[in-house]
Amino acid sequence: MKASIVRGYGQPFEIADIDIATPIGREVLVDVRASGLCHSDELAATHPLGYEPPMVLGHEVAGVVIGVGPDVSEVKIGDHIVGCLVQYCGTCKRCLAGKVTLCSNPSYTERSVDQPPRLSENGQPVAQGMALGGFAQQILVHENQVAVVPNEIPWPQAALLGCGVVTGAGAVLNTANVQPSDAVVIIGTGGVGLNALNGAITAGAATIIAIDIADEKLERAKKFGATHVINSAKEDPVAAVLRITGVGADSVFDFVGLGPVTQQALQMVAPGGGLYLIGVLDPTATLTVSPVELLSMKRRVEGVYMGGTSAKRDIPLYANLYLQGRFELDALVSSEISLADVQDGYASLKNPEIARVVVTDLS
Numbered sequence: 001m002k003a004s005i006v007r008g009y010g011q012p013f014e015i016a017d018i019d020i021a022t023p024i025g026r027e028v029l030v031d032v033r034a035s036g037l038c039h040s041d042e043l044a045a046t047h048p049l050g051y052e053p054p055m056v057l058g059h060e061v062a063g064v065v066i067g068v069g070p071d072v073s074e075v076k077i078g079d080h081i082v083g084c085l086v087q088y089c090g091t092c093k094r095c096l097a098g099k100v101t102l103c104s105n106p107s108y109t110e111r112s113v114d115q116p117p118r119l120s121e122n123g124q125p126v127a128q129g130m131a132l133g134g135f136a137q138q139i140l141v142h143e144n145q146v147a148v149v150p151n152e153i154p155w156p157q158a159a160l161l162g163c164g165v166v167t168g169a170g171a172v173l174n175t176a177n178v179q180p181s182d183a184v185v186i187i188g189t190g191g192v193g194l195n196a197l198n199g200a201i202t203a204g205a206a207t208i209i210a211i212d213i214a215d216e217k218l219e220r221a222k223k224f225g226a227t228h229v230i231n232s233a234k235e236d237p238v239a240a241v242l243r244i245t246g247v248g249a250d251s252v253f254d255f256v257g258l259g260p261v262t263q264q265a266l267q268m269v270a271p272g273g274g275l276y277l278i279g280v281l282d283p284t285a286t287l288t289v290s291p292v293e294l295l296s297m298k299r300r301v302e303g304v305y306m307g308g309t310s311a312k313r314d315i316p317l318y319a320n321l322y323l324q325g326r327f328e329l330d331a332l333v334s335s336e337i338s339l340a341d342v343q344d345g346y347a348s349l350k351n352p353e354i355a356r357v358v359v360t361d362l363s
């Protein structure tokens with residue numbers, strides 16, 4: 001099958017003809033119909049994040065089940081599914097408590113070293129990014145990493161559910177548990193931040209403040225339902241948030257992850273409120289926190305991984321809200337490209353008019 005492969009950190013995505021194994025155990029073979037370009041894969045293509053090249057990345061993926069291993073019980077051939085990078089065993093203490101993003105045995109969804117690799121090229125193993133490898137015509141994944149969605153949801157919108165949507169909306173709904181009377185701040189209204197906006201709308205948050213440095217992004221945020229927008233390149237965002245809210249925001253979500261941005265974000269948090277860290281634009285960024293200030297203001301600072309999602313619950317939930325017209329996904333799909341154009345697609349994400357790019361031509 002055709003896949004978009006990365007042969008070395010910093011080398012371009014290029015088309016290769018690779019082999020995919022047949023399903024064993026609880027594995028599911030999926031014919032890919034759409035695969036979104038998430039920033040985390042661009043990071044994984046250029047920095048060692050746990051996968052050794054050659055590797056197939058891509059983790060916002062949707063498609064049709066075309067094969068199942070003998071022990072699969074949760075999906076069947078013909079199901080429309082969305083993949084999710086959250087790997088979990090389903091039987092450890094944390095999984096049993098419903099906290100699958102904290103699973104203590106995430107490699108459970110991978111093949112072991114003594115089994116033949118899922119992906120190979122000329123007999124040599126090819127790494128499968130996030131145990132998905134979605135930039136390919138097919139994926140072979142553990143059934144724990146797929147959620148079944150209604151057939152009516154279009155493919156590109158479905159693909160986005162797997163990462164950008166669960167991460168953004170989940171931070172608001174699962175982690176911060178935003179309430180209707182709350183004021184929330186969303187910093188960085190890109191592909192993931194816009195889904196925090198979707199989450200804040202779903203929660204009914206009274207005040208939704210979007211902050212970005214690009215007016216085009218803020219215009220889009222307004223269309224998604226932001227009640228206030230702030231261009232932090234033009235005005236002091238801390239002063240603006242305090243002016244709008246009086247005391248600061250109950251929840252501040254940082255989808256950027258640059259030291260100075262996160263430092264400002266902390267100052268926007270109301271007494272008793274929380275700062276939620278999601279963005280990793282600068283993986284070396286640090287945050288200076290005064291414990292005394294933190295305790296006197298009764299503030300929380302929390303890192304959020306994948307929106308604390310339980311994908312098999314959340315992905316069908318957001319898909320159904322979308323189909324009911326209550327969750328905006330259409331405006332996230334800015335362009336559809338072919339598998340051969342992943343490299344150019346990542347370059348196009350620098351254009352502020354673009355929210356998300358999705359591979360839908362897998363021929």
Ligand SMILES: NC(=O)c1ccc[n+]([C@@H]2O[C@H](COP(=O)([O-])OP(=O)(O)OC[C@H]3O[C@@H](n4cnc5c(N)ncnc54)[C@H](O)[C@@H]3O)[C@@H](O)[C@H]2O)c1
Pocket residue numbers: 038039040163164167187188189190191192193211212213214217232255256257258261277278279280281304305306307355
């Ligand atoms: N924690 C997780 O589990 C998780 C999961 C998925 C993605 N991510 C990370 O979330 C982040 C957001 O992803 P995305 O796909 O939405 O990226 P994106 O590029 O689409 O969005 C980032 C936004 O931040 C804005 N921005 C950049 N610098 C800014 C600044 N100084 N001040 C204010 N806004 C600024 C950009 O204009 C853009 O709108 C990335 O770092 C990604 O790697 C984290």
Ligand SMILES: [Zn+2]
Pocket residue numbers: 038039040041059060163164
């Ligand atoms: Zn992602």
Ligand SMILES: [Zn+2]
Pocket residue numbers: 088089090091092093094095096102103104105106
């Ligand atoms: Zn587990």
